[in-house]
Amino acid sequence: MSLLRPIARVLTGSTYAVLGWEAAREPGARVKTAAGTLAAVRKVVPLPADDELIVRANGAAQAVGGALLALGVLPRLSAVTLAASLVPTTLAGHAFWKEQDPVARKTQRIQFQKNVAMLGGLTFALLGAEHGS
Numbered sequence: 001m002s003l004l005r006p007i008a009r010v011l012t013g014s015t016y017a018v019l020g021w022e023a024a025r026e027p028g029a030r031v032k033t034a035a036g037t038l039a040a041v042r043k044v045v046p047l048p049a050d051d052e053l054i055v056r057a058n059g060a061a062q063a064v065g066g067a068l069l070a071l072g073v074l075p076r077l078s079a080v081t082l083a084a085s086l087v088p089t090t091l092a093g094h095a096f097w098k099e100q101d102p103v104a105r106k107t108q109r110i111q112f113q114k115n116v117a118m119l120g121g122l123t124f125a126l127l128g129a130e131h132g133s
Contacts, residue, residue: 005128009069012121016066016082023059030055037092061085079126090115
């Protein structure tokens, strides 16, 4: 069992590290996708006006958090940081309920559910970190 925990951390963390790095380096269409959600959030939270900066920062947080989780360094803080970045990413990027086209709706629902599962994995990482693993 002790070997499974570090393997699980590497499998979970590496996904965030790779995808976060890509988002930070080349945010591309993510900026347009996030614009509506960021505009809504700005009504209650003072965020910078630069959507690209926020998308890059979120990607950087995921890259660093994922790398730290994979390495087992500050796993609790890493899991919390990743979860905090995953929620807005999921709401902005996979709002299947807004899709009219059935195929696009199904694709976005699958991606939404995948992110929910990733959030579950982060919860397990957080619980494992509480027990000194």
